[in-house]
Amino acid sequence: MAPVSVSGTPPVLVRVLGAMTAEVDGVPVALGGPRPRAVLARLAVADGRMVTDDAIIEDVWGDDAPRTALLTLQGYVSSLRKALDPATARTGLGARVVVRDGPGYALRLPPEGLDAAVFTTLAAEARSALGRGEAEAAARLLDDALALWRGPAYVDCLDRDFASPEIARLTALRHGATEDRTAAALALGDHARAVAMAEAHTREHPLRERGWALWAAALYRSGRQGDASAALLAARRTLADELGADPGPELLALQDAVLRRDDAGVAAVLPAPAAAPLARRQRRVPVPLTPTVGREDDVRAVADALRDHRSVTLTGPGGMGKTRLALEVAGRRDDPDGPWFVELAGLPVRSAAGGAESTAAEADPAGAVATALGVTSGRGVDALVAVLADRRALLVFDNCEHVVDSVALLVTEILRSCPGMSVLATSRVSLGTPGEFVHETPPLATADDGPAVELFLARASDATGGAAATEDDRLAAARLCEGLDGMPLAIELAAAQARTLSVRQLLDHLDDRLAVLRGGSRANPRHATMAAAVEWSYRSLTDGEKLLFTELGIFEGGFDLDAVTAVVDRRGAVLDLAPLVEKSLIKALGGHPRRYRMLETLRSYAASVRDDDVTARVRRRHVQWVTDLADTAYLELRGPRAAQWMDRLDREMPNVRAAFEHCADDLETHLHIAGGLYWFWYRRGNVAEGLRYLEPAMKARDLPAAVTARAVAGLTITRYLAGDIAGLMESFGRLAEIEPATVGDPVPRTDALVALAYFEAGAGLVEPALAHAAEAVALAEDLGVPSSAAEATMSAGTAWFRAGDLDRAHEFLRRAVDVAATSGYRWCEASSLWLDAKVSLAEHDDAGAVASLLRMLDACEEAADTTSTMVGLMTLAYALVRRGHVEDAALLRAVVDLRSESIGYWPAAMDPVDLGPYVAELTASIPADTAAAATAAARAAADTRAGSAGTNGESNLVEAVLQRCR
Missing domain, CATH: 1.25.40.10 (Tetratricopeptide repeat domain)
Known part of the structure; x- marks a missing residue:
C-alpha cells in the first residue's frame, strides 16, 4: 500500500519503517551499499538538524574510520545528492535535499518526505481524535499510519548505536498506535476485530x-x-x-x-x-532572577532531545549551570499540564557507602513531587502515578545526585505508567533509566566576545553599580574566564569580587582561585563558594575514589587509562575511575583510547586536599611516565606510526611541560625527556619551545654521554630549523666534542653519528661526513634500526651533493628513499625526496624536481609533518615558477607565508644555502598584482578553515594546485 502523505505525494520520499528505500517523483532510486545508506539513515534520524562531519564519521565507521574518511563521506554525499536531488546534478545549483550546513550535513525533507514523520503525525492526530471521541476518524488515521510499516524501523541499522534511540521511539509509537486502533475498534462496536x-x-x-x-x-x-x-x-x-x-x-x-x-x-x-489538567499554580517553574547568558545552543539541544526522548538528564560538575539551563528549557514549554519543578537538594543526603543519614521514607523523592504538584490524596508512588496517568507535562527534577537511585526508580515508574509525561533531571551523575538521554552541560565559551566574558562583565557591572568595562578589562576577563574553565558559577563568584578587586587583580590571584571564588548568594549556601560546590561532590566519594581524585589532579590537560595505571600504580585504582566520570568530577573526552580531563577548578581543589606524601609520590611517577613516553616517542616518530604519535604528543604536551617543572632540579631527567622529544618539536615547527627545553644541554657536564649526545643533537637540529647559524655552529661544535665511542648505548651513539654526518655534509665537510655516515649505517644495520640507516644514507647523499657529484647524490638519496619508505619512516623519505629534488634543480631537470616534490608532499601528509610540508611547498613553488606556472607558484608561496606567520617558522631561514636563493628568485619572478591576488586567495581560504569546522579551504586550495601538477 502506498504511503498516505499529509499533503499529497512528495517529490522525494525516504522510507525507514522497514528496509530503507527512496523514491524521486514516485520512481525508486539506488542508495548504494551499507555505508552510504547508513549516512542517509544518520541524517534521517536527525530529523532535519545538522550532523557534523565528525559525528557522521564516528557513527558510520566508529573506531575503523580510515584517514580518508572525510573524503569518502564527501563522495557518499555526492552520490546521495545525485540520487535524491537530480536537479542539482543537472543544473549545478545548490543542493536542496542533502545540504551542507556549517560543519556538517542535513537532510531537508518536508514532513511528508519521511515515512517516519508521516507516521508520527498521523498517530498523534489519531490519538487526539480518540480523546475527542471521534473514533471513526481515529480508525482511518491509524489504518493509514500502520500501513506505512514494512518491517522493523531502520532495519538496515539495527546494529548501529546512533539508530537505537530512534528505533526505540518509533517502535514504542507503533505499539501505542496499534493499541489505539484496538481502542477505536472497541469504541465503534467492532468487538471481533478488537479481540483479534x-x-x-x-x-x-x-x-x-x-x-x-x-x-x-x-x-x-x-x-x-x-x-x-x-x-x-x-x-x-x-x-x-x-x-x-x-x-x-x-x-x-x-x-x-x-x-x-x-x-x-x-x-x-x-x-x-x-482529563482536566492539574490545578495550575501561579509559579510552576521558578523564574531566574537574572538573565540567562550564553546558553541558546544548549537550550535548543535539550529541547530537541526532549522531543525525541522522554527522559533527559543534564550532567556536569557543580557550578556548570545545570539548574539554570533546566529552568530556561522548562520556562519555554507550554505543556497542557505543566511543566513542574521539583527541588531535591533538601532531601537527606545518602552516605558514600550507600547508607542513609535518615530513614528511607524521609528521603523518598515521591513526596517532593507530590508537594510540588499539590497532591494531597496520597504520597506513595502508586498515588502519584494515578494522578499523572493521563497528564501531559514535563517534570523537572533538580539536584538528583545524592538520591539518584530513588529518583531513577521513581522516574522509571512514572515514564512506564504515564505515557504523556517527560522528565528533565539535573544531576552530577546520570540516572541510568531506560531510554535516558544524557546532555553533558558544557562550559561557556571563553573568547573575548563570547558568553563567558559577557556573563562576567554583566555580573561585575551589577556588583559595581553599572561601571563600564574598558577594552583592557574585556581582554583580562577573557583570560580570567578561560582560567575558570568557563564555569558559570565560578565566573559569577569572581564577578562578585569586582567591587573589591579589578579584573586584572582577579587574574593575578587566579592561582589561588578557591580563595577568590568566595561570596555568592546567602540564599543558597551550598553554592556560596566554589570550594563548597566541589566539596558537595567530593563528600559523596568513597575513600578510594577520594584518593584517586586527588591523584589524578596531577595530570595537566588530560590523560588516558595507561597513564592512570602508570602514575597511580595501585591495585584496583582504575575501577574507581568510572564513578568519578559518573559524578562529573572527571570528563570523558571520547575517542579511542578514551581520554579524560579534570577541570582546572577541580584540579585546584584536588591539590588543596591532597596529602604532601601523595603529591610527592604521584609527581615522581608522573615524571617517570613522561620520561618513558619520550623514550617510546623517539623511536615511534621514526616509524610507520609517526602520524599517530604526533597527534598523541600534541595531546600530552601539557603533561610534558608539567614534568619539566617537576624535575627542574634534575638536569639529567630534564635532558632525557627533551632529547626524546626534539623530533616532535622539529616536525611541528615549535622552534621556541624546543629551544627552551634543549638549551640546557649546552651546560651539561658529567652526565651520561648517551643523554647528553641525544639532547645536543636535538638542540643542533632545532637551531638549524630556526635559522640560528651562530647557535648551530656552537652546538655542532659541542656535538663534535662528544666522541661517539664514549656513548655506551649503541642507539644514541648511532644518533650522534647521524647528526654529525648531516651537519658536516651541510657544512661541506664531505670526507668526515661520509666516514661518520658509513659508520652509522654499519651500526644501524647491526642493531636492526633501518630509520637510522636511512638518515645516515641521506646524509651521505647530501655530502655528495655538496661535493658536486650529482650522480652519486641521486644514487644515495634514492637509496635513502627506498630504505625509509620500506621501514615506514616518512619524514626521512620526504627529506630525501626534497634533497633529490634540489639535485634535479641543480641539473635543470625541473620536471624531475616536481615529481620528487609531489612524492615528498604525499609522504609529509602521511607523517602529519608541518615543517617539511612547508619546505616542500616553497620548493615546489620555485620549481613551478621556473616552468612558467607563475599563478600556481604564487598561491603556494602565499600559503607558506601565512603558515609561517602563524607558527613562526620560516623555511628560507632554515636553508639559506639553497632555499634562500630559491625564495629570492621566486619573489623576483612573481608580479606584484599576482602576488597580491594569491595572498588574498590564501587568506580567504584560511578564514574558511577557521570559521567552519569540518572544512579546510586552505588545504583545498593547495590540493587543487597539486592536482594540476600531477
Whole structure:
C-alpha cells in the first residue's frame, strides 16, 4: 500500500519503517551499499538538524574510520545528492535535499518526505481524535499510519548505536498506535476485530499492560467474561514471572470490574476526552532572577532531545549551570499540564557507602513531587502515578545526585505508567533509566566576545553599580574566564569580587582561585563558594575514589587509562575511575583510547586536599611516565606510526611541560625527556619551545654521554630549523666534542653519528661526513634500526651533493628513499625526496624536481609533518615558477607565508644555502598584482578553515594546485 502523505505525494520520499528505500517523483532510486545508506539513515534520524562531519564519521565507521574518511563521506554525499536531488546534478545549483550546513550535513525533507514523520503525525492526530471521541476518524488515521510499516524501523541499522534511540521511539509509537486502533475498534462496536488485534499484539508484546487491558475489555464486550478473566490472570502471571511486579492499578480495577460485571468500569479502558489538567499554580517553574547568558545552543539541544526522548538528564560538575539551563528549557514549554519543578537538594543526603543519614521514607523523592504538584490524596508512588496517568507535562527534577537511585526508580515508574509525561533531571551523575538521554552541560565559551566574558562583565557591572568595562578589562576577563574553565558559577563568584578587586587583580590571584571564588548568594549556601560546590561532590566519594581524585589532579590537560595505571600504580585504582566520570568530577573526552580531563577548578581543589606524601609520590611517577613516553616517542616518530604519535604528543604536551617543572632540579631527567622529544618539536615547527627545553644541554657536564649526545643533537637540529647559524655552529661544535665511542648505548651513539654526518655534509665537510655516515649505517644495520640507516644514507647523499657529484647524490638519496619508505619512516623519505629534488634543480631537470616534490608532499601528509610540508611547498613553488606556472607558484608561496606567520617558522631561514636563493628568485619572478591576488586567495581560504569546522579551504586550495601538477 502506498504511503498516505499529509499533503499529497512528495517529490522525494525516504522510507525507514522497514528496509530503507527512496523514491524521486514516485520512481525508486539506488542508495548504494551499507555505508552510504547508513549516512542517509544518520541524517534521517536527525530529523532535519545538522550532523557534523565528525559525528557522521564516528557513527558510520566508529573506531575503523580510515584517514580518508572525510573524503569518502564527501563522495557518499555526492552520490546521495545525485540520487535524491537530480536537479542539482543537472543544473549545478545548490543542493536542496542533502545540504551542507556549517560543519556538517542535513537532510531537508518536508514532513511528508519521511515515512517516519508521516507516521508520527498521523498517530498523534489519531490519538487526539480518540480523546475527542471521534473514533471513526481515529480508525482511518491509524489504518493509514500502520500501513506505512514494512518491517522493523531502520532495519538496515539495527546494529548501529546512533539508530537505537530512534528505533526505540518509533517502535514504542507503533505499539501505542496499534493499541489505539484496538481502542477505536472497541469504541465503534467492532468487538471481533478488537479481540483479534489485541490478542495478536499482546502475544507478541506480553509486557505491555495496556494491551492486556484492551484484550480483556474486548473479550468482555464480546460476551466472553470467562475468557476476559483468564486473560487478566495470565497478565498477572506474566508480569510477575518476567518483571517480578504486580499489575498496575488500571489492570486491577479492570479485573474487579469484569468480576462484578461492571460495564462502566470496563468502559474506563476506552478512549475518553482528555482529563482536566492539574490545578495550575501561579509559579510552576521558578523564574531566574537574572538573565540567562550564553546558553541558546544548549537550550535548543535539550529541547530537541526532549522531543525525541522522554527522559533527559543534564550532567556536569557543580557550578556548570545545570539548574539554570533546566529552568530556561522548562520556562519555554507550554505543556497542557505543566511543566513542574521539583527541588531535591533538601532531601537527606545518602552516605558514600550507600547508607542513609535518615530513614528511607524521609528521603523518598515521591513526596517532593507530590508537594510540588499539590497532591494531597496520597504520597506513595502508586498515588502519584494515578494522578499523572493521563497528564501531559514535563517534570523537572533538580539536584538528583545524592538520591539518584530513588529518583531513577521513581522516574522509571512514572515514564512506564504515564505515557504523556517527560522528565528533565539535573544531576552530577546520570540516572541510568531506560531510554535516558544524557546532555553533558558544557562550559561557556571563553573568547573575548563570547558568553563567558559577557556573563562576567554583566555580573561585575551589577556588583559595581553599572561601571563600564574598558577594552583592557574585556581582554583580562577573557583570560580570567578561560582560567575558570568557563564555569558559570565560578565566573559569577569572581564577578562578585569586582567591587573589591579589578579584573586584572582577579587574574593575578587566579592561582589561588578557591580563595577568590568566595561570596555568592546567602540564599543558597551550598553554592556560596566554589570550594563548597566541589566539596558537595567530593563528600559523596568513597575513600578510594577520594584518593584517586586527588591523584589524578596531577595530570595537566588530560590523560588516558595507561597513564592512570602508570602514575597511580595501585591495585584496583582504575575501577574507581568510572564513578568519578559518573559524578562529573572527571570528563570523558571520547575517542579511542578514551581520554579524560579534570577541570582546572577541580584540579585546584584536588591539590588543596591532597596529602604532601601523595603529591610527592604521584609527581615522581608522573615524571617517570613522561620520561618513558619520550623514550617510546623517539623511536615511534621514526616509524610507520609517526602520524599517530604526533597527534598523541600534541595531546600530552601539557603533561610534558608539567614534568619539566617537576624535575627542574634534575638536569639529567630534564635532558632525557627533551632529547626524546626534539623530533616532535622539529616536525611541528615549535622552534621556541624546543629551544627552551634543549638549551640546557649546552651546560651539561658529567652526565651520561648517551643523554647528553641525544639532547645536543636535538638542540643542533632545532637551531638549524630556526635559522640560528651562530647557535648551530656552537652546538655542532659541542656535538663534535662528544666522541661517539664514549656513548655506551649503541642507539644514541648511532644518533650522534647521524647528526654529525648531516651537519658536516651541510657544512661541506664531505670526507668526515661520509666516514661518520658509513659508520652509522654499519651500526644501524647491526642493531636492526633501518630509520637510522636511512638518515645516515641521506646524509651521505647530501655530502655528495655538496661535493658536486650529482650522480652519486641521486644514487644515495634514492637509496635513502627506498630504505625509509620500506621501514615506514616518512619524514626521512620526504627529506630525501626534497634533497633529490634540489639535485634535479641543480641539473635543470625541473620536471624531475616536481615529481620528487609531489612524492615528498604525499609522504609529509602521511607523517602529519608541518615543517617539511612547508619546505616542500616553497620548493615546489620555485620549481613551478621556473616552468612558467607563475599563478600556481604564487598561491603556494602565499600559503607558506601565512603558515609561517602563524607558527613562526620560516623555511628560507632554515636553508639559506639553497632555499634562500630559491625564495629570492621566486619573489623576483612573481608580479606584484599576482602576488597580491594569491595572498588574498590564501587568506580567504584560511578564514574558511577557521570559521567552519569540518572544512579546510586552505588545504583545498593547495590540493587543487597539486592536482594540476600531477
